[in-house]
Amino acid sequence: ATERSNQSGAAPILVASNRGPVSFSSGDDGSLTLRRGGGGLVSGLSAIDDPSAVWVCAALGEADRTAVRQSPDGRLDLGGFDVGGQAVRMLDIDPGTFARAYNGVANSTLWFVHHLLYDTPVSPVFDDRFRREWESYRVYNAAFAEALATEAAPGAAVLVQDYHLSLAPALLRDLRPDLRIGHFSHTPWAPPEYYRMLPDDVGAAVLTGILGADRAAFLTRRWALAFADCCEVVLGAEVDRTALTVTHGGRTTRLGVHGLGADGDFLRERARRPDVDARLAALREQVGDRRTVVRVDRTELSKNIVRGLLAYRHLLRSRPEWLDRVVHIAFAYPSRHDLPEYREYTAAVQRIAQEINDEFGTASWQPLILHVNDDFPRSLAAYRLADVALVNPIRDGMNLVAKEIPVVSDDGCALVLSREAGAHAELAEDALVVNPYDVIATADALHRALTMPAAERADRTKRLADAATALPPQQWFLDQLNALR
Numbered sequence: 510a511t512e513r514s515n516q517s518g519a520a521p522i523l524v525a526s527n528r529g530p531v532s533f534s535s536g537d538d539g540s541l542t543l544r545r546g547g548g549g550l551v552s553g554l555s556a557i558d559d560p561s562a563v564w565v566c567a568a569l570g571e572a573d574r575t576a577v578r579q580s581p582d583g584r585l586d587l588g589g590f591d592v593g594g595q596a597v598r599m600l601d602i603d604p605g606t607f608a609r610a611y612n613g614v615a616n617s618t619l620w621f622v623h624h625l626l627y628d629t630p631v632s633p634v635f636d637d638r639f640r641r642e643w644e645s646y647r648v649y650n651a652a653f654a655e656a657l658a659t660e661a662a663p664g665a666a667v668l669v670q671d672y673h674l675s676l677a678p679a680l681l682r683d684l685r686p687d688l689r690i691g692h693f694s695h696t697p698w699a700p701p702e703y704y705r706m707l708p709d710d711v712g713a714a715v716l717t718g719i720l721g722a723d724r725a726a727f728l729t730r731r732w733a734l735a736f737a738d739c740c741e742v743v744l745g746a747e748v749d750r751t752a753l754t755v756t757h758g759g760r761t762t763r764l765g766v767h768g769l770g771a772d773g774d775f776l777r778e779r780a781r782r783p784d785v786d787a788r789l790a791a792l793r794e795q796v797g798d799r800r801t802v803v804r805v806d807r808t809e810l811s812k813n814i815v816r817g818l819l820a821y822r823h824l825l826r827s828r829p830e831w832l833d834r835v836v837h838i839a840f841a842y843p844s845r846h847d848l849p850e851y852r853e854y855t856a857a858v859q860r861i862a863q864e865i866n867d868e869f870g871t872a873s874w875q876p877l878i879l880h881v882n883d884d885f886p887r888s889l890a891a892y893r894l895a896d897v898a899l900v901n902p903i904r905d906g907m908n909l910v911a912k913e914i915p916v917v918s919d920d921g922c923a924l925v926l927s928r929e930a931g932a933h934a935e936l937a938e939d940a941l942v943v944n945p946y947d948v949i950a951t952a953d954a955l956h957r958a959l960t961m962p963a964a965e966r967a968d969r970t971k972r973l974a975d976a977a978t979a980l981p982p983q984q985w986f987l988d989q990l991n992a993l994r
């Protein structure tokens with residue numbers, strides 16, 4: 510590492526994230542197919558049209574690893590494939606190390622902590638297995654820090670993303686003190702009393718890792734302040750909540766808030782293409798002239814899909830006037846199936862969906878349509894059709910679905926929104942806000958949303974769309990870059 514620290518590369522701007530802008534899958538004949546990923550970061554980076562920028566990410570599966578091994582220096586040959594101009598360097602991390610870091614620490618520990626997902630009488634258990642995972646997480650973060658140190662030009666700006674990479678900022682600063690380092694958390698941040706469940710050294714290492722950055726940024730002020738609270742309680746750091754700074758070990762890190770918005774221009778254009786029109790026609794056929802409640806999520810514990818379904822069931826049980834007059838369209842895409850909790854959750858979602866259809870369905874009415882495979886144009890079609898959008902996470906960094914639906918909606922859509930979603934900070938005024946644990950209150954909000962007068966719904970949707978697109982991904986990215994420089 511000391512030897513490497515004297516080298517520098519040519520990239521003036523670097524992004525680091527676990528999941529990169531592209532991924533590979535392999536066919537039966539061994540051929541590799543390249544796919545572009547979605548999400549705010551991929552759109553955001555298109556704002557910089559700089560071919561010397563580098564995106565460092567991890568190889569996530571065997572097909573990615575094969576592609577990396579065929580590429581010189583781990584730089585992928587994208588053959589002109591458009592990911593916004595920059596080069597992609599994928600790290601071929603030992604599969605066992607990667608799995609322990611990604612599944613064991615990032616997704617089963619840090620994600621659970623920040624989203625308050627533990628069933629605390631039985632979990633978490635921090636034992637010797639966790640200690641091996643934690644060691645792998647350190648190795649994984651060090652691999653990123655070294656790759657970034659090698660690629661970065663003197664004084665370059667490096668934007669490190671999310672909970673997978675909380676140690677990387679401090680490790681990178683040790684290697685390359687000349688760099689401007691930013692860290693961005695796309696998740697909520699845990700309150701200190703919950704955060705302190707982590708072993709003391711682990712909790713401290715995650716915080717000092719991020720404080721290795723010049724700027725640590727969050728999606729909302731609420732999450733930034735929670736991070737500051739943890740720094741104060743766990744590290745004894747000095748916090749200025751007005752200036753939004755944290756001082757620890759003689760260095761000051763600025764906290765930033767950048768509320769990622771929906772990409773209005775892209776969505777409006779994409780949602781009116783023929784493939785979306787075709788899916789919209791198919792959904793209309795299924796739904797008839799009934800009203801629709803739409804939700805679109807990864808099948809993710811924090812998204813609270815089960816309570817959403819229970820709320821819909823309560824609506825049908827308690828207000829029979831909706832029988833045969835409403836359809837709930839729920840898209841729940843597969844996610845993180847290496848974790849048993851996610852497999853069990855997926856099964857629970859399917860079971861309750863079946864129960865609802867068994868209890869209320871008739872020969873001519875299917876009260877619930879559940880799709881468990883990902884189809885972006887079909888999601889857009891559902892966005893256009895929705896009379897009501899249900900976004901009820903237990904806790905969510907932002908939640909872009911809440912921002913995308915009002916932008917795409919054809920005739921206006923009432924938004925039922927959890928007060929624990931980051932999007933609540935920007936959309937509360939025109940949404941129907943719910944406590945995500947209260948299924949009766951959620952059912953009542955669904956009823957109010959379904960009965961909202963058309964004119965009011967249209968007015969609210971317009972204001973929601975304006976608020977949702979206030980900071981589009983490109984500007985979100987540039988704001989961070991400028992603030993860092």
Ligand code: G6P
Pocket residue numbers: 528671695696844845
């Ligand atoms: C969240 C995280 C991202 C992550 C995404 C999908 O949005 O903030 O960092 O990429 O979930 O999760 P996955 O584990 O499939 O990458």
